[in-house]
Amino acid sequence: MFKNFVGFNLVEEMHKLRHNKIFNPLKLKKKTIGFLLVAAAFLSLWLLPAETFGLDGLTKVQQRIIAIFVYATLMWVMELVPAWATSVSIMVMLLLFTSDSGIKWLCDPGTAGQLLSYKQVMASFADPVVMLFIGGFILAIATTKTGLDVHLARVLLTPFGKKSENILLGFMLVTALFSMFISNTATTAMMLTFLTPVFKQLPAEGKGRIAMALSIPIAANLGGMGTPIGTPPNTIALKYLNDPEVLNLGIGFGQWMLFMVPLVIVLIIVAWMILKKAFPFSQKTIELKIDGEMKRGGQTILVIVTMIVTILLWMMDTLTGINTYTVALIPFAVFAMAGIVTKYDLEEINWSVIWMVAGGFALGYAMNGSGLAALVIRAIPFGEFSPILILVLSGLICYILSNLISHSATAALLMPILVVVCMAMGDKLTAIGGPTTVLIGVAIASSSAMILPISTPPNALAYATNLVQQKDMAKMGITMGVISIVLGYLALIVARTLHIV
Numbered sequence: 001m002f003k004n005f006v007g008f009n010l011v012e013e014m015h016k017l018r019h020n021k022i023f024n025p026l027k028l029k030k031k032t033i034g035f036l037l038v039a040a041a042f043l044s045l046w047l048l049p050a051e052t053f054g055l056d057g058l059t060k061v062q063q064r065i066i067a068i069f070v071y072a073t074l075m076w077v078m079e080l081v082p083a084w085a086t087s088v089s090i091m092v093m094l095l096l097f098t099s100d101s102g103i104k105w106l107c108d109p110g111t112a113g114q115l116l117s118y119k120q121v122m123a124s125f126a127d128p129v130v131m132l133f134i135g136g137f138i139l140a141i142a143t144t145k146t147g148l149d150v151h152l153a154r155v156l157l158t159p160f161g162k163k164s165e166n167i168l169l170g171f172m173l174v175t176a177l178f179s180m181f182i183s184n185t186a187t188t189a190m191m192l193t194f195l196t197p198v199f200k201q202l203p204a205e206g207k208g209r210i211a212m213a214l215s216i217p218i219a220a221n222l223g224g225m226g227t228p229i230g231t232p233p234n235t236i237a238l239k240y241l242n243d244p245e246v247l248n249l250g251i252g253f254g255q256w257m258l259f260m261v262p263l264v265i266v267l268i269i270v271a272w273m274i275l276k277k278a279f280p281f282s283q284k285t286i287e288l289k290i291d292g293e294m295k296r297g298g299q300t301i302l303v304i305v306t307m308i309v310t311i312l313l314w315m316m317d318t319l320t321g322i323n324t325y326t327v328a329l330i331p332f333a334v335f336a337m338a339g340i341v342t343k344y345d346l347e348e349i350n351w352s353v354i355w356m357v358a359g360g361f362a363l364g365y366a367m368n369g370s371g372l373a374a375l376v377i378r379a380i381p382f383g384e385f386s387p388i389l390i391l392v393l394s395g396l397i398c399y400i401l402s403n404l405i406s407h408s409a410t411a412a413l414l415m416p417i418l419v420v421v422c423m424a425m426g427d428k429l430t431a432i433g434g435p436t437t438v439l440i441g442v443a444i445a446s447s448s449a450m451i452l453p454i455s456t457p458p459n460a461l462a463y464a465t466n467l468v469q470q471k472d473m474a475k476m477g478i479t480m481g482v483i484s485i486v487l488g489y490l491a492l493i494v495a496r497t498l499h500i501v
Contacts (some may be wrong), residue, residue: 034080042071055379059113061098062372076409083409086353087359094121103171117188118368124362128325129239135328136229137349140182140336142303151294160372164281169272172215176223180230184220188458191216206282211275213467217458218271221450226264228256233411233443253314253324258496360412373420382424387432395445401451433496444488451477
């Protein structure tokens with residue numbers, strides 16, 4: 001979905017580097033070994049006697065789902081194929097081996113146990129949260145086609161003047177704002193492009209260039225926390241929190257922003273103060289110039305009006321009764337009817353993210369729909385666990401995994417497990433703010449993971465500028481990661497105490 005965006009060349013270059021890395025002969029050898037390990041683990045769990053699992057009443061369908069879950073975990077963690085490809089394979093395996101449309105001699109309800117509905121598995125791709133993703137992508141495409149994104153960047157950065165430190169703060173705040181509604185990767189590519197003339201003005205021997213280059217991925221990662229559509233882990237958390245068959249908490253778009261946007265602002269200011277201290281500017285002023293013009297005419301006006309109306313409806317969903325997911329489709333309909341978004345633009349939607357998320361949802365449905373989640377709840381005494389321990393472990397595991405693999409894959413993997421834990425612990429979680437703190441906490445921990453160039457696409461793009469060393473990225477990543485997680489959890493507990501969520 002990035003071809004329309006300023007800075008697409010950076011994204012293209014990043015993908016080329018990743019492609020070359022993936023198809024390195026040594027990597028291919030490691031992948032072959034990885035596939036063999038995954039196959040061995042999958043078949044072992046599939047063929048083991050049911051009594052081995054220690055779960056009374058475990059059916060064949062449930063055992064297969066355990067095998068598929070472990071397969072998904074290993075494939076996502078080892079990244080043997082793209083995350084979305086693993087998700088598609090998960091859905092196919094669930095359909096063939098555990099559903100009422102599966103292989104006849106494997107999916108006999110009399111011997112295999114309660115089967116999944118094939119319609120429900122397939123419906124994962126049309127989940128309301130997926131519609132939320134699509135709505136966000138459509139908004140991003142429309143703002144780019146009309147040049148509104150460039151115009152907004154210019155207007156929003158102008159008040160920060162010419163002082164180097166202030167321009168740094170301006171870029172961070174604008175990047176964070178864009179990341180709340182536009183893909184973090186596209187935002188980073190665009191903002192790094194706007195910084196190109198700034199880099200030329202700053203002396204090569206100074207540290208100001210490093211501060212500027214690092215500021216964009218940090219702001220993009222943190223800014224994504226601000227809205228449910230800012231980053232996939234947010235929407236995954238919202239799906240489980242609001243699902244009537246799971247936690248049914250009814251958290252709206254406006255509620256999310258009410259406590260997350262202030263958190264983002266605080267984190268951006270903290271990051272700015274650390275950056276300007278760690279990488280001080282030797283040149284105190286900068287002449288800022290952003291090229292590109294906004295298109296004039298009715299279509300641009302329609303995009304502006306539609307964006308404002310959409311955001312207002314998102315924020316006032318409790319007043320209007322129109323939920324977040326329905327609102328997300330309004331700009332899609334308006335822009336399609338007005339010819340602003342065409343069939344060619346639909347090809348630029350990041351379908352790989354949507355398939356990735358859909359596979360995770362299918363896995364979550366499989367655990368609940370087969371009765372496996374209920375079986376695990378009865379078998380494991382989650383009620384005796386310490387809420388603080390669950391909070392710390394879930395955040396820590398998510399943070400570590402998200403630094404190494406896709407944030408979306410980490411969230412898709414952990415959320416269904418944590419939902420089971422939260423349901424089992426019940427009122428015991430009240431002391432830390434309930435399931436909201438645990439699940440949204442995982443989304444925060446995921447966005448806080450930015451230690452390595454491979455941790456997030458924004459990090460990779462910044463590293464590709466050759467202005468940032470890995471040690472500088474790791475130093476800032478660890479510092480901001482710890483601060484972000486600690487302040488994030490505190491904000492969640494306070495928000496729950498004040499009944500904001």
